[in-house]
Amino acid sequence: MNSKAEASITIDVPITREDPDTLGNIVKTGLLGNPRTLPSKLFYDERGSTLFEQICELPEYYQTRTEHQLLVTWADEIVxxxxxxxxxxxGSGAATKTRVLLDAMTRADQLRHFVPFDVDETIVRRVSEELVQEYPGLQIHGVAGDFLVHLEHIPEGGKRLVVILGGTIGNLPTIAAEDFLTSVNTEMASGDFFLLGVQLITDPRRLEAAYNDQKGITAKFNKNILRVLRNQLGAQCDPDKFDHVARFNQEAHRIEMWLRSTQDQTIDIPDLDLSVPLNKDEEIRTELSAKYDHPLAENLLICAGFEMVKWYTDPDQLISLALAKKP
Ligand SMILES: C[S@@+](CC[C@H](N)C(=O)[O-])C[C@H]1O[C@@H](n2cnc3c(N)ncnc32)[C@H](O)[C@@H]1O
Known part of the structure; x- marks a missing residue:
């Protein structure tokens, strides 16, 4: 990296200042709950982020290419x-689609700052280094943190467009999504814009195929949560003793990913003084991915304090981008 590029990057890592008991408590409560759950932010260490990038390339995973195409079509207008x-x-991840917006901002001579915010520090650093090379003069202030906890670390800026893409909002249950978007709204200034990518309710067969790919990459991604549990909390568990399960919950209009125990076994986490016995076929829920329609998503945005500006939807009605504004 040249010195000009180095001078353009600042990274905050509030996550290291997170109460060390917090993650342990969330994991403990989740594993002892009914149903048993694990928080999906635990998918994303370096390996998990790479697996998610591979998922985005899968033929079954229509979401990424559809959202990408929508951005290509509408980025200039949005900017x-x-x-x-x-x-x-x-939840910037590899920020692949983000480049479409950055390109549009460059064309409009509006690009000054970019703030990638993700729980995986490695990807925030990687993306920041890539982007200062790709966009000369761009100032990057990354935040490696939990967007449910550390939003106040978003630096003060000029006129902002805040985006959440990749169906990330669907990973939160409705009430949590509303609380989260309310907090996002609070961090924004009047007149700032917000762009939310939502995955639309569609044919359950298409949805289930997207999370049960032929190559088994989603299964690897799902099991990665147990590797992170081992690495971060010293859990004693074997990912190979679980099967990947993904199914559409029609009533809650969401895909749910589960890990199903292939045998009677115990997950031990000595540091948490926790021992979780699992019967064969017992399941742990690892991810929700809620699908929306426009009224549901609009309600979410309005309850969070936004005003709707415009919807952008692909011809097959699979993905929408909601452009909203803080009044
Ligand atoms: C579904 S991926 C989307 C990635 C990218 N925005 C895209 O559109 O392809 C979700 C992203 O959000 C990040 N993430 C998940 N939970 C998070 C949290 N609580 N705080 C910050 N980032 C989080 C993950 O690390 C991941 O990069």
């Missing part, structure tokens, strides 16, 4: 409407 000079992305 013009927003007038933003700063892009803040929550």
């Amino acid at each position: 013009e409407l927003s007038g933003a000079e700063e892009l803040v992305e929550l």
Whole structure:
């Protein structure tokens, strides 16, 4: 990296200042609950982020290419409407689609700052280094943190466009999603714009196929949560003793991913003084991915304090981008 690029990157890592008991408590409560659950942010260490990037390339995973195409079609208009000079992305991951927005901001001569915010520090650092090379003069202030806890670390900026893409909002149950978007709204200034990617309710067969790919990458991603549990909390568990399960819950209009125990076994986490006996076929829920329709998503945005500006939807009605504004 050249010195000009180095001078353009700042990374905050509030996650290291998180109460060390917090994650342990969440894991303990989840594993002892009914149903048993694990928090999906635990998927994303370096390996998990790489597996998610591979998922985005899968033929079954229509979501990424559809959202990408929507951005290609509408990015110039979104950037013009927003007038933003700063892009803040929550759950930025590899920021692949983000480049479409950054390109549009460059064309409009509006690109000054980018704030990638993700729980995986390695990907925040990687993306920041890539982007200062790709966009000369871009100032990057990354945040490696939990967007449910550390939103106040978003730096003060100019006129902002805040984005959440990749169906990330669907990973939160409705009430938590509303609380989260309310907190996002609180961090924004009046007149700032917000772009939310939502995955639409569609044919359950298409949805289930997207999470049960032929190559088994989603299964590896799902089991990665147990590796992270081992690495971060010293859990004694074997990912190979679980099967990947993904099914559509029609009533709650969401895909649920589970890990199903292939045998009677125990997950031990000595540091948490926790021992979780599992029967053969017992399941742990690892992810929710809620699908929305426009009224549901609009309700979420309005309850969080936003005003709807415009919907962008692909011709097959699979993905929408909701452009909203803080009044
Ligand atoms: C579904 S992926 C989407 C990635 C990317 N935005 C895209 O559209 O492809 C979710 C992203 O959110 C991040 N993430 C999940 N939970 C998080 C949390 N609580 N705080 C911050 N980032 C989180 C993950 O690390 C991951 O990069």
